[in-house]
Amino acid sequence: MSNTPVIAAVDGSEHSLRALEWARKEAVRHGCGLLVAHVLPDHAQLYAGRRASLHDASEPQEIPDPVRDWVRSLLGADGPELPEGVAYEALEGSVPEALRVIGSRARMLVMGSRGRGGFASLLLGSSSRAVASTAACPVVVVPHAERGAADTDADTDAEQSAGRVVVGLHAAETPEDVLTFAFTEAAVRGTTVQVVSAYAIPPSPTLVIDSPFAVIPPEGLADEGDGVPAEREMLRSQTERLAPLRERFPDVPVEQAAVPGDPAGRLVIASRAAALVVVGRHHPRRTAMSLAIGSVAHAVLHHAHGPVAVVPTLKDDV
Template identity: 40%
Template sequence: MSHAVVVGVDGSAQSAAAAEWAAYQAHRSGRVLRMIHAGGVEPALSAEPMDLVQSLPRPVLELRDRLAEVLPGLQISCKHVPGHPAYALVAAGDREGLLVIGSRGLGGLTGLLVGSVALRAAAHAACPVVLVRAGTDGDGGVQSDVVVGVDSTRPCAEVLAFAFEQAAERGAKLRALESRNLPTGRYVTAAPVDPPEITDALAAEALVRLQDALAPWREKFPEVRVEAGVTGWPAGRALVEASRSASLVVVGRRTPKIRPAVPGLGAVAHTVLHHTHSPVAVVPHD
């Protein structure tokens, strides 16, 4: 595999967690790890390559050396890239196919302090962007579930491909969750009808559609154990709850054919990013 895993680093605890996660991801998938320190201005043209490396912040260099020691077979490059951090990282990630960025732990309302760089990257990138909160275990709980949100009426190939690939690389179970607005009130009908019976019937029908949407991917990834479920909870809440025992949650981000002036993440992705208990991958799709 020729592409690298790109991770943004700035010497902070959250970027260290992201770099560790990215390093294990690169090691599992046989990729190179590219550590990018973004921002500032273009270095002097007269600077020697070694000078450019040594000018990086000490915590970044120490992190690079520690990762090389923990994963001795991993190829690592580390460089400074000028310009706005979000756009510099997006450009690097788009070239390589995967971008990893840190987020700043839990906020006062039990939500993640995602930060403008991470949000902009997740909203603009043409490649999957993984956000990793500070304190995340580097190997990502490799055999814990990978969770993916699915809409069986419009299954997204890009999202499902990424989720199945991640589960296959980790030897993990894939949990596919679909949110449906299942009725809870009474129905007025000619004959008495028990509402739970209607709810169960609709849920069973939705589960069949979900299984059908997953069937081609089960065939492509026969080694992946798959658990499909339909919930009446809102999609964001269901995925946040599932993230408690997950190594990764995968959500989609629709990219309209006409690029808007201000790209958005969508309500589900936004909720998951701000309240997740695990790393989150935002995968763009048509």
């Protein structure tokens, strides 16, 4: 296990509370540290600059930070199970840039879908989108309660541990980092990876796009099967691409699904019963330093019913 921590980005809002709780459980699962990061608001940053420039010994040494006190109260001795190492860090600068920098030393960075300053109607806040688009580490965005799965009264512990890990796969283009992240997350949860690929088909008056899709094990891909050619070919491509992952993670059950229609829409549907949805950030044909998030990742971030991990390409030669 790497010593790199899980980082939770917080601002004292209800959205960041959900992110903090998700990150706490994730750090416990991985046996790594938890770093809670708060980007100070503008007025606190101005106060810190004024104090530093005046060198006034009468000024308090510690910048007032209500969020730090809030975090301490939540993670105190009487609180939930904690990972072995928990730290808090106040950051200065813009939210996206400060989190991008600190994320360079993280296993993953976890944040809420909206911050304290976001409009209530927004599905995804600008800071969450910017960090997911630029961070060097995987970014997990935890949606606010209104976007939760249909069973909103479900116990959150069961919701986070019982569901499968869903990963979107384009067999020829999805980077290995995305698959490795998904299988690792399934392994620490003791759950299944469901691999979803979508294929385009000609319009048909009998096609119902929102119908449930079939999950087919590799042994069901014999030549005498009755799947449509596009579906069967995609499942075969999946099986070939997943073979090295199955060898590396022999204890992780795998479900394969090849479905007609839009990949983002299918992943959003699958998110209703998932503990985590994993998507790649960039189309591999773009440059490694591209700031544009892929269309599938963008749509899933906006509409998924549960946490979404956006995984960057970590190798420059992809």
